[in-house]
Amino acid sequence: MPITIADVATRAGVSKTTVSRVLNGKGEVDGRTADRVRAVITDLGYVPSARAVGLARGRTRVVGMLVPALTWPWMGEVLQGAVDAVESEGYGLLLFTCNRGDESMRRFASQVSAKSFDGLLVVEPEGTLDYISALHERGLPVILIDDRAHQPRFPSVRTTNEAGARAAAAHLLALGRHRPLVVTGLRRFGCTRERLAGFAGGYADAGLPIEPALVVEGDFTFECGRAAVERLLADGVPFDAVFAHNDLSAAGALQALRDAGLRVPDDVAVVGFDDLPLAGHTHPPLTSVRQPLWEMGAAAARTLISHLAGTPLPDTPTIIPTSFTVRASTGTT
Known part of the structure; x- marks a missing residue:
């Protein structure tokens, strides 16, 4: 049978409240009594529940993270950045997805009510912004990652989408590509x-x-990239480049060009956005605007944990710039 706090209290000849105070460092306990309780804990091998200790201290040392789904191509990079930052500070991470719609949100709400975590990282699931804002207004610290709708209701971490796309335009223009399909x-x-x-x-x-x-x-899918290229080719609309808003749709464009017998980059140059691991494994490897996904997840987690330690939340978004990775799909390896 597992050792309980009641077992410790009985062996030490004290109340469970006294044992709890010793564990949590709360309240005044006579030094000799505290030493006796600690000795009993050691003798019995009692391991207190980390969650119970955290709640007694007013903190769980757990960060919640709410995301739409794990199937998004770049979600793994963001999640890994958050996990690395959270664990480096001795916190745990409780992950929630919205795969089941309202049912998922009801389960998430029950965990909010139970105060299962100290603060929340969010990649906004559609239709949840008002609810998340209300949580923040009621005192739950919230950090938004990839602020897609630019909602200044609470702190956020995002990247330089416009500057990254301008870099893609400059690259294609330098290659003499004047008719890009977007x-x-x-x-x-x-x-x-x-x-x-x-x-x-x-x-x-x-x-x-x-x-x-x-x-x-x-819609950021492989199929939409393929369909866009096929449609313009069928309509006879000339183009000499493709700029796709993510790597997955760029991969679809590459497939359609290859199926049509066109050479990349000789006939059509292709640029994606995100620079996921996928980009280095397409045929040919994909030039892409690098979105700092790991860094965004890590920065959001560090900001939240710093706030939990007493630092005020920032008044302005944290912006981490994009960069540009050139590969063979635009003619340079």
């Missing part, structure tokens, strides 16, 4: 609007505004 993400996301603005702005500044027919809305 496969966007969902237009309702702030990152999509920023990437489109940055890329189109780069071409407009060069005196080469992008024709509306060359901008196709996608």
Whole structure:
């Protein structure tokens, strides 16, 4: 049978409350009594529940993290960054997904009510922003990762989507590519609007505004990249480059170009966004704007844990810049 706090109290000849005070360093306990309790704990091999000790101290030393799903291509990188930062500070991480919609959110809400974690990291599931904002307003520290809608209701960590897309435009322009097909993400996301603005702005500044027919809305999937290329080829719309708003849709574009017998990059150069491990394994390897996903997860976790230690939350977003990785899909290895 497991050793309980009652067993310790009986052996030491004290109350369970006294044992709890010794464990948690709360309240005044006579020094000799405290030493006797600690000796009994050692003799019996009693291991107190970390959760119980944390709750007694007013903290769980657990950080919650709410995400839409783990199937998003870049979610693993963000999660790993958060986990590395959380564990380095001696905290645990409690992960929640919204795979089951309302059912998932009910389970999450029950954990909020139980005060199972001290603060929350969020990659915003659709339709949850008002609820998360209400939690923050009621005192739960919240940090938003990848602020897709630019909601200034609580602190956030994001990247330079517009500048990254401008770097992609500058690269393709330097290669003499004047008619790029742009496969966007969902237009309702702030990152999509920023990437489109940055890329189109780069071409407009060069005196080469992008024709509306060359901008196709996608949904960040492999299939949308493939379908966009197939559609323009079928319609006879000429293009000499593809800028896709993520690596997965860029991989779909590569597949469609290969199926059509076109050479990459000789006939069409291709640039993605994210620079996931996938980008180094496409055929040919994909030039991509690197989104600092691990760094975003780690920065959000460090900010939250620092706040739990007494540092005020920042008033402005934490912005970690993109970079640019050139590979063979644009002609340079």
